[in-house]
Amino acid sequence: MPAVSPQPTRRERNKQQKLDRITAAAGELFAEHGVDDVTTQQIADKADIGTGTLFLYAKTKGELLLLVQNAHYAEALKRGRADAETIPDVLDAVMAILQPIVECNRVQVDNGRTYLKEMVFGDPTEPRHSEALHIVAQTEEAIAAVLARGGMLSAADAATAAHVISAIMFLGMAGSADPASRVEDIVQDVRSQVRLLLRSP
Amino acid sequence: MPAVSPQPTRRERNKQQKLDRITAAAGELFAEHGVDDVTTQQIADKADIGTGTLFLYAKTKGELLLLVQNAHYAEALKRGRADAETIPDVLDAVMAILQPIVECNRVQVDNGRTYLKEMVFGDPTEPRHSEALHIVAQTEEAIAAVLARGGMLSAADAATAAHVISAIMFLGMAGSADPASRVEDIVQDVRSQVRLLLRSP
DNA sequence: ACTCATGTCTGAGCCCACTCAGTTATTTGC
DNA sequence: GCAAATAACTGAGTGGGCTCAGACATGAGT
Numbered sequence: 001m002p003a004v005s006p007q008p009t010r011r012e013r014n015k016q017q018k019l020d021r022i023t024a025a026a027g028e029l030f031a032e033h034g035v036d037d038v039t040t041q042q043i044a045d046k047a048d049i050g051t052g053t054l055f056l057y058a059k060t061k062g063e064l065l066l067l068v069q070n071a072h073y074a075e076a077l078k079r080g081r082a083d084a085e086t087i088p089d090v091l092d093a094v095m096a097i098l099q100p101i102v103e104c105n106r107v108q109v110d111n112g113r114t115y116l117k118e119m120v121f122g123d124p125t126e127p128r129h130s131e132a133l134h135i136v137a138q139t140e141e142a143i144a145a146v147l148a149r150g151g152m153l154s155a156a157d158a159a160t161a162a163h164v165i166s167a168i169m170f171l172g173m174a175g176s177a178d179p180a181s182r183v184e185d186i187v188q189d190v191r192s193q194v195r196l197l198l199r200s201p
Numbered sequence: 202m203p204a205v206s207p208q209p210t211r212r213e214r215n216k217q218q219k220l221d222r223i224t225a226a227a228g229e230l231f232a233e234h235g236v237d238d239v240t241t242q243q244i245a246d247k248a249d250i251g252t253g254t255l256f257l258y259a260k261t262k263g264e265l266l267l268l269v270q271n272a273h274y275a276e277a278l279k280r281g282r283a284d285a286e287t288i289p290d291v292l293d294a295v296m297a298i299l300q301p302i303v304e305c306n307r308v309q310v311d312n313g314r315t316y317l318k319e320m321v322f323g324d325p326t327e328p329r330h331s332e333a334l335h336i337v338a339q340t341e342e343a344i345a346a347v348l349a350r351g352g353m354l355s356a357a358d359a360a361t362a363a364h365v366i367s368a369i370m371f372l373g374m375a376g377s378a379d380p381a382s383r384v385e386d387i388v389q390d391v392r393s394q395v396r397l398l399l400r401s402p
Numbered sequence: 403a404c405t406c407a408t409g410t411c412t413g414a415g416c417c418c419a420c421t422c423a424g425t426t427a428t429t430t431g432c
Numbered sequence: 433g434c435a436a437a438t439a440a441c442t443g444a445g446t447g448g449g450c451t452c453a454g455a456c457a458t459g460a461g462t
Contacts (some may be wrong), residue, residue, distance in 0.1 A: 011428060011439070018440095038421060052441040055420060066317050117322050120375050121314060160397050165373040167394075168365060193368075196361050197398055211456060212409075219411095241449060251412040256450060 021047040022187050027068045035065050035111040037083050059126055062118040066128035069115045073135050076104040081142045091200040093146045097139065097190055098169050102186055109179040116174045147198075161197060168193045222248040223258050228269045235311045236266055250280040260327055267329035270316045274336050277305040282343045292401040294347045296392055297342065299370050303387055310380040317375045341367050348399075362398060369394045 025046035029038040040061055046055045056063045080097035087093040105112035119136070122129045143162035147153050153161060172190040193201075226247035230239040241262055245255045259265045281298040288294040306313035320333045344363035348354050354362060355370040395401075 009429080015440080038432065051419095051444095052421075052442050053440080055439075059420090098416090107407090113322060117318065120372070121318050121378075124378060139384075157397055159274070160394055164365065164369060164394050164398065167368045170372060171321070171368045177325060193361055193365050196358055197365065210459080215457095216410085241445085252414095252449090253412050253451075254410080257410075260450090262449065 010190075018047070018049060018053070019057055022049070022054065022064070023067055025107075026064045028112055030040065030065065030068055031108065034108060035061070035114050036110055039167070040064075059123070062114070062122050062124055063128050065111065065115055066118055066126075066132050068120070069111065070128060070131050070135060072104050072107075073101065073115075073132075076100040077135060077139055084142070086145055088151045090146060090152075091191070091195055091198055093149075094143055094165060094194060095187065097142055097146065098165075098190060099187055101139065101169065102173060103183050104188070105173045106183050108187070109177075113174060113177065116170060120170075136166060164197055165194055168197075219248070219250060219254070220258055223250070223255065223265070224268055227265045230270055231266065231312055232309065232378075235309060236262070236315050238310055243310075259329070260324070263315070263323050264327050264329050266312065266316055267319055267323070267327075267333050270312065271329060271332050271336060273305050273308075274333075275317075277301040278336060278340055278343065285343070285347055291347060291351045291353075292392070292396055292399055294350075295344055295366065295395060295399075296388065298343055298347065299366075299391060300388055302340065303370065303374060303391070304384050306374045307384050307387070308344065310378075314375060314378065317371060321371075337367060365398055366395055369398075 019159075022043065026038075026043050029046060037134055040054055041051060043166055044051045047054070048128040063152065075099070078099070079166070080100040083100075084093040087096050105115070115132075119129070119132045122132075124130065124133070140162040143165055144155075144158040147158040147161055148155055169190050172186050172193075176186060205357070214372045223244065227239075227244050230243055230247060241255055242252060244265065255265075259268055278298070278301070281301040282299040284301075285294040288297050306316070316333075320330070320337070323330045325331065325334070341360070341363040344366055345356075345359040348359040348362055349356055370391050373387050373394075377387060
């Protein structure tokens with residue numbers, strides 16, 4: 001008989017366990033085969049739940065991908081933010097934030113692109129979707145902070161510029177469907193656009 | 202007995218007629234009900250062809266939307282480009298190009314957003330998709346021309362800036378899923394970002 | 403005219419994301 | 433403990449985009 005569990009009621013614990021199993025199953029299958037080549041049945045089977053149950057935890061297959069990828073993106077943002085602090089040049093610092101995100105996005109090209117699609121065109125009332133938008137907002141805040149650091153831009157302009165930069169990165173990643181296009185190329189493409197925005201030498 | 206037909210062979214004429222019927226049917230149904238509330242069956246029925254036939258003319262439902270919307274977009278671009286010529290201020294001229302495109306995109310919000318989705322995430326090997334990308338390229342060229350007009354930017358920078366502006370517009374339109382958000386608001390939002398990019402007063 | 407070859411059409415059927423009416427588990431009130 | 437109430441689960445079923453094996457039309461060769 002263990003001491004007081006972290007979760008109060010049994011129901012809550014069961015729900016959490018199921019969500020964990022779903023997350024693990026979806027994560028593994030998506031990573032292995034790509035989101036398009038995995039059926040919701042497979043995920044349900046691997047998580048050892050009924051098909052219907054799956055959709056109590058994620059309203060669409062897209063939400064399942066958000067569930068899996070959000071964690072990776074948050075992680076990438078954290079790394080980039082830390083890197084940026086050590087870099088004096090503003091453009092370099094901004095790119096230090098973007099780099100890990102692009103890398104993360106290209107680990108599995110199809111999944112990365114579908115994730116972006118889901119973010120922009122998915123149902124904003126779903127919790128995993130809001131979570132994704134929150135990460136984007138955090139990313140823009142981090143960029144704005146770097147921009148404001150230089151003191152060349154007002155706070156409002158820094159926020160606007162950060163928004164533009166996030167748009168540049170977004171379409172930079174979404175645009176290149178070819179899995180052969182390397183991360184480095186995308187980053188360079190984004191960099192040249194950001195450089196112009198910042199009027200960096 | 203009419204004189205020599207514009208199309209040489211009977212097969213070619215039949216194919217063209219069918220494509221016309223499909224375009225008309227899809228256009229009317231999409232405009233009336235929105236792309237999500239129209240089935241490919243309905244389109245096939247209205248065009249008076251079999252279901253299978255439909256997919257000989259457009260590989261996916263998304264391609265059908267591209268087929269219908271591309272014409273509207275090309276039209277919007279044409280209007281904007283003409284407007285821009287009469288406007289001396291660079292920022293105003295750029296916005297004159299963007300305005301009709303945003304309007305066109307918001308005629309039916311769902312269709313507009315699905316069109317954008319299809320453009321970025323659709324199959325680039327399909328002919329209607331290339332056509333859409335061509336319109337985007339033309340839009341960017343028109344913007345670049347306006348930017349170069351001022352002489353403040355090199356040709357290369359103008360092209361890059363035009364690309365950024367198209368990204369800003371794209372996410373400006375895609376981002377606001379709420380049909381209540383008015384065209385004017387989106388345009389204002391885009392304008393403030395473009396103003397910063399151009400360092401316009 | 404009569405093949406044969408080549409291009410076009412077709413709809414029954416497949417696949418798969420998602421639903422919902424019915425079942426089972428958990429909690430609450432007595 | 434035992435109902436009643438409530439929450440969670442389930443899988444057969446549904447709808448819709450898309451396919452493909454076979455039917456049909458057209459044009460070319462003779």
